[in-house]
Amino acid sequence: MKLRLGMIGGGEGAFIGAVHRIAARIDDEYELVCGAFSSDAEKSKRSGIALGIDTSRAYSSYKELIEKEKQLPEDQRVQVISIVTPNHVHFDPTKMALENGFHVILDKPMTFSLAEAKELEKVVKSSDKLFCLTHTYTGYPMVKEAKQLVKSGKLGAIRKVYVEYPQGWLSKFEEGGENKQAEWRTNPAKSGISGCMGDIGTHAFNLAEYVTGLQVTKLCADLNIVVEGRKLDDDGAVLLKFNNGATGVLTASQIAAGEENNVKIRVYGENAGLEWQQTDANTLKVTWLNKPAEIWRTGAGYVSSFATHNTRTPGGHPEGYLEAFANLYRNFALSIKAGLEGKQASPEALDFPGIEDGVRGMAFVENVVASDQSNEKWTNFNV
Amino acid sequence: MKLRLGMIGGGEGAFIGAVHRIAARIDDEYELVCGAFSSDAEKSKRSGIALGIDTSRAYSSYKELIEKEKQLPEDQRVQVISIVTPNHVHFDPTKMALENGFHVILDKPMTFSLAEAKELEKVVKSSDKLFCLTHTYTGYPMVKEAKQLVKSGKLGAIRKVYVEYPQGWLSKFEEGGENKQAEWRTNPAKSGISGCMGDIGTHAFNLAEYVTGLQVTKLCADLNIVVEGRKLDDDGAVLLKFNNGATGVLTASQIAAGEENNVKIRVYGENAGLEWQQTDANTLKVTWLNKPAEIWRTGAGYVSSFATHNTRTPGGHPEGYLEAFANLYRNFALSIKAGLEGKQASPEALDFPGIEDGVRGMAFVENVVASDQSNEKWTNFNV
Amino acid sequence: MKLRLGMIGGGEGAFIGAVHRIAARIDDEYELVCGAFSSDAEKSKRSGIALGIDTSRAYSSYKELIEKEKQLPEDQRVQVISIVTPNHVHFDPTKMALENGFHVILDKPMTFSLAEAKELEKVVKSSDKLFCLTHTYTGYPMVKEAKQLVKSGKLGAIRKVYVEYPQGWLSKFEEGGENKQAEWRTNPAKSGISGCMGDIGTHAFNLAEYVTGLQVTKLCADLNIVVEGRKLDDDGAVLLKFNNGATGVLTASQIAAGEENNVKIRVYGENAGLEWQQTDANTLKVTWLNKPAEIWRTGAGYVSSFATHNTRTPGGHPEGYLEAFANLYRNFALSIKAGLEGKQASPEALDFPGIEDGVRGMAFVENVVASDQSNEKWTNFNV
């Protein structure tokens, strides 16, 4: 039985909406039944038709979607709503959807501000519906393996974390032209107080906390607007202190000319280190103090149930970004279905990013910006 | 509008059936409406239910499927049939499906023998239905880019081709136990006269002819049964001569301990060479005589329309095996739809492997086996 | 004609002394004629014998070496003195050697303190003898190529620099045992106020300034003593600001478990970026905004005279650490010989690290330590 899925945002020309839909289809756990793909009613209709949705369910606003769907019989009504709008249109539809009895999948960063994030946390906690935030990188099997390896204690106590996210696509003043992505992502009215750190720094931050199981307690940030005329940071570096005494360095840049999207994390413990990067996503390198480094691979027989659960093909068939994204959708579906069936979802299914990740992500953005503006070296990580 | 898809084979426990279904879903061009998932009626029914198919359309044999579907109204009837059975059950259902007016997607190697392949060629040629053979590797954007680069003449006349396909999964006598894959792939009654060369050698061969646009005219093969008790070759090497005078070396092995599935091709022309391998599928390395080697990447702005057409995400978001597979499904769908709309499909859409690839693949198998058994160095590539 | 070389330090069991001697031999520009290999007269003698030196010229102190050699006839007397003692025995012998008319090659970091470094600068500037500091990494052909590429302007104005130096060899409390390297490198009395930053951070810093041609103006440092009981930092991270407005991040660690010595630099300009790392020392990756990344290689025909000059073999024959080291020795010799012949040395020969690098390196150490101890975010880079 497929879950009935609706989408807010993601109409014509939107990159991430299409990614969400592919992710939802890969494992056949969802059926797209409705959407408010655009605030322009005509466009939304057109997108709905292109996506094979009944035209009566291609709405012109998220409000209309939620209100109308609620009136449908329970066995036709949408069950899960994906929200893929720019940041400033995250909070309201998410809140309304949850309060009206729909599960929500929300694109990151979670909200426009930390205040919104904390309010949303209350909504989620008082709701009996589930919430998923699409920190895609945590969906990669080898990232999950990394987390399990740390958790197993094989690395020993964690001492050092390096996480980086270099991109080059904003090396020029792209927002002047027809690049819609550049337009809203560099626009404070749509993206909030940070550009680069909000967009990709939050991914790096989430990855660091996810893999290590640690939490950042202090940070020291330096943000830059490198390209003249730009309104938000397009580059930055952050020194980190974690709650176990470990330290770290997070870098994110959108002006690293020629870099694509190679998010990378390295974690070092007392006995061993590990390294994962998106360009070689099916490999996890484990480095040991006194023996050869090891190359752990997606689909291999020796990996944990968390990696295996999130893999569709035998070893040697590369799974990529879309499959990582699909893992979030699938795990969310499995968790919802377990609920519908009155069962307990498995730990593997429940391992998707949620409201706490979102709150901490927004706190990261605000603390980073505060630190950047401060002359003090260290800023406490306030939530 | 989605094409209505049926499937023969691919029931519980089958690896490749699941892959076909994911591939069909990724781009939303198909809706699975029926299947004969197993020759065991109960199993087929169970698979159908699991896949959300109307139980009346989960058939117990391909004959039943084709006959019953034919009786359905045209706008409900299946349009495309995927056949994912072992090799010995390829020819009959494909022939019957085509002759009854259904498009066919068939898993490779195409048939049990070259004779069957040539007969099937006649069927396809006399049919007005389309036929696709799933040589997955030709679906990778960077493999398509490689073909376009060769075609553009930038490499100069092609002189040398190295293609290799190392696996290690049959290093032990796996067919004795519960490994169903090992069971049928090493069984002459199901796989035909060759194991390794039929299963993966054909992929390597197809990749070589696809990328270079050349045809093999002579070959010299050495096949081995390395693991004691095995009935078909599990390793082999083939020297190749091409129709333009170039030479090549093809190796395939299933006893390369510790290797996953890293199919790799290198092609050298007068001025430049290129290299692609599945473990780094989004990269195409181009080596020049007198300037730095170049790293061409999936999703980049500078690649050809053939690569771009087969990519879903911007540069830096790795696409993998399932997306390559999906490219075959999508291009096949686009070509069928163009036909339904009375239009000419684009060259990019029409670029999927077909009956000629299948005939040449089966000829490869028979010629390789013949060469292996011959004391003559060179065996003509007979079709 | 070979230059007559003497060595201070580097006796039995010393790692770096042997490296210096190999570096001196590779290009046959030097003949080792004397040494004060140890402050223990017996040991020094023994080392001298092992090295094939006339026993009368194996001295028991640097003072003796300089005094006795000075009394030899000019055509027998040592010409160049290599000083490879721990940091606290750098200043005095270097000063004395220069003041007595000998050229000096000195191991880094240059001195025990910045004050010493600045005093040494005066000595060097008032001397007519040459001085070389062994920042080895600047001797790699592809590092030189990187510098030339930046200088050529092809990358555009530099915006971002990442430089890192991860090691894992001090992950445990090694200084308790028989590890002589660990002993002195973690001992403030021998190494000065910093361990990790003095030992390898200075290399990373020098590499960043060398490749970019820029200078650090401000920094923000966080140093750590990770291993319990250790007396000096074994890990650290530094945010950097450069004199053209670019920013950077420098990390150095000796507790990155399983890492060897993979110093790595990435530099991004307006149009392109470059990446070099020691584990793949003969490759320079150049990433472009709108065309394929390029792989520049040692020994290729297209590289600059600075790379070619520092390479001994045709492309494809990997040159490594010892050859990089030898490049410093060779360029120093070529510069000295040009002087002896009253000629101007070539720009390629003169491209070796000198006193300014040393002063800036010691300033780096002191500023980093000051910044680490400060609550202010930014510390001016004072020299």
Add this chain to the structure above:
Amino acid sequence: MKLRLGMIGGGEGAFIGAVHRIAARIDDEYELVCGAFSSDAEKSKRSGIALGIDTSRAYSSYKELIEKEKQLPEDQRVQVISIVTPNHVHFDPTKMALENGFHVILDKPMTFSLAEAKELEKVVKSSDKLFCLTHTYTGYPMVKEAKQLVKSGKLGAIRKVYVEYPQGWLSKFEEGGENKQAEWRTNPAKSGISGCMGDIGTHAFNLAEYVTGLQVTKLCADLNIVVEGRKLDDDGAVLLKFNNGATGVLTASQIAAGEENNVKIRVYGENAGLEWQQTDANTLKVTWLNKPAEIWRTGAGYVSSFATHNTRTPGGHPEGYLEAFANLYRNFALSIKAGLEGKQASPEALDFPGIEDGVRGMAFVENVVASDQSNEKWTNFNV
């Protein structure tokens, strides 16, 4: 005490002579005392002066060198003679040198023909002097480690060997111009009956037999002259059968456009495989059936005495081609010195290529050419 070294060939402009001299210097085991660097007396003199040799010992022919040196007092006389001339001038000087009491280091391929090789074998066996053939690749620490791993039995019985040597430098008709290397290496009068196979195929062959400890018993070769006008093969592929039943594929090419010199070997046993390539010379990859692949590294604590003995620096300091070459020189010197001291040289020291490697190398050339000309698939490997 250094061994007194002489050189035949290797004058101005010769690439390999300079490499030999660097290799001899790196470990300080030799002192170059004489040479017949060119058959042109003036040139030889000039080279001698440039190399700092007493002009009286810069001879104009190898005969003169051997005769004159023999007349010198034993403690001044040359002890080891390096012969670095083109192939057709290998046999005579080697024979004469050995018969007159000098140890010989000879560049590969050993002789002009197999007949010469077998005659030389008799000379070596009846002499009490040592003989080393410079198959450089066996000098790499990680190649030695590979051999030890195979020998240890950890891989299980060897089943498959792939060895390849791709170069691109003869992609054009280089021998027409001023390229001296191209001139003699493509000239049958100087290189013998094979170009590519003699020059680099022999290296690949030697590497395969060295690492596996196996011997080729049959082969099937296809050689090509790809570039119009060339007189010797510039490309080829060879199927191999080994004496334990394993099979292999050897490829060598000088027209693989854009390739440098990336000799690579892969060996698969029942339980594991290994992979080494020159571009990443300090890494040995070991692939296991059911556990993560391992990255073994030069200089690590866990490698065998054979790797450690052939390494000068701690892990992470890349050693390259010149150090591999130097390992041959050093081991040869250690073996000679052991003899001079009446001791048994260590197994590590004795592990350098010798006369048997040379005979088998020349047999390889002749058998490959015979096989290429035969219509029979398999040619016995005759020695």
